[in-house]
Every structure is written in structure tokens, then in C-alpha cells.
Amino acid sequence: MKLQTVSIFVDDQQRALEFYTEKLGFEVTADVPMGEHRWLTVHLGEGENVTDVSLEPKAHRAVPPFTSALLNDGIPFCMLATDDIQAEYERLQGLGVEFTQAPLDVGPVIIAVFSDTCGNLLQLAQYKQ
Numbered sequence: 712m713k714l715q716t717v718s719i720f721v722d723d724q725q726r727a728l729e730f731y732t733e734k735l736g737f738e739v740t741a742d743v744p745m746g747e748h749r750w751l752t753v754h755l756g757e758g759e760n761v762t763d764v765s766l767e768p769k770a771h772r773a774v775p776p777f778t779s780a781l782l783n784d785g786i787p788f789c790m791l792a793t794d795d796i797q798a799e800y801e802r803l804q805g806l807g808v809e810f811t812q813a814p815l816d817v818g819p820v821i822i823a824v825f826s827d828t829c830g831n832l833l834q835l836a837q838y839k840q
Contacts, residue, residue, distance in 0.1 A: 713760060716752060718767040719788060720774045721829035724751050727766040730828050734806050735791070737764070755791075769830070778830050785811065787824055787834035796821045796837035803835075 721727035728751060731737040737753035740763050748770065752763040769775050781788060793799045796814045800823050804810065811832060812824035823835045 714762045716763040716765050718765040719831060720769045720778050721766050722769060723829055724749055724766055724768055727829040731766065734803065734808055782830060782832060788831040790834040790836050792836050794837065796823060796835055799835060
């Protein structure tokens with residue numbers, strides 16, 4: 712068994728597509744029109760164990776209160792790992808990504824938090840060896 716697809720709920724699918732591909736380096740795996748929305752998936756990396764991320768519109772009534780509560784409380788929706796958080800932080804800042812938390816050493820991990828411009832905070836993490 713493997714994790715096939717996870718969803719990140721976004722305010723605007725096109726803006727999310729641009730951010731996740733142009734800033735974070737994800738690749739499009741599906742972009743299928745579905746009425747007013749799209750089945751839009753992206754992924755990082757290669758191989759059969761890569762998980763797709765669905766950039767899901769916030770169309771269900773339960774989603775906006777949930778995502779707003781996380782954002783208002785400063786809680787990241789998901790975490791991305793990196794081997795060099797300082798280099799990734801500088802690269803993303805150079806692309807105009809807005810961080811709400813610069814890299815911070817919190818023991819076994821160094822973390823940073825940034826906005827995806829679509830209503831979510833994402834956490835970047837570097838685990839210490």
C-alpha cells in the first residue's frame with residue numbers, strides 16, 4: 712500500500728498551480744476541466760512512490776472554516792522536507808515567497824513557515840543528522 716494522493720485546499724486553483732510549480736518546483740500530473748473547477752494534481756520527485764497533491768478548490772462548506780482557523784492560528788497545513796533549509800529559504804525568498812517564520816532551530820529539526828498565496832501556511836523542515 713502507498714499514499715496515492717493528498718489534497719491541499721486552495722482559494723484559487725490557477726494561482727496555486729503557478730505557485731506550486733514555479734516557486735516550489737512541483738510538476739503537473741493532471742489538469743482536467745471539471746465544470747467550474749479542475750482535477751489538478753502535482754507532485755515532487757520521480758518514481759512510483761511519489762505522492763500526488765490535489766490542489767483542491769475550497770468548494771465544500773466545511774473547508775473554508777477549517778482552513779481559515781489553521782491560517783489564523785499560524786498552523787501549517789503540511790510539511791515539506793529539505794536537506795538544506797537555509798539555502799531553500801534564501802532561494803524561495805529570492806522568488807518572492809513570504810515567510811511568517813524564518814528558519815528556527817527547535818531541537819531535532821530546523822523549521823520555517825511560509826504562505827502558499829492560496830490560503831495556507833506550509834512548513835519547511837530540515838531534520839538534523
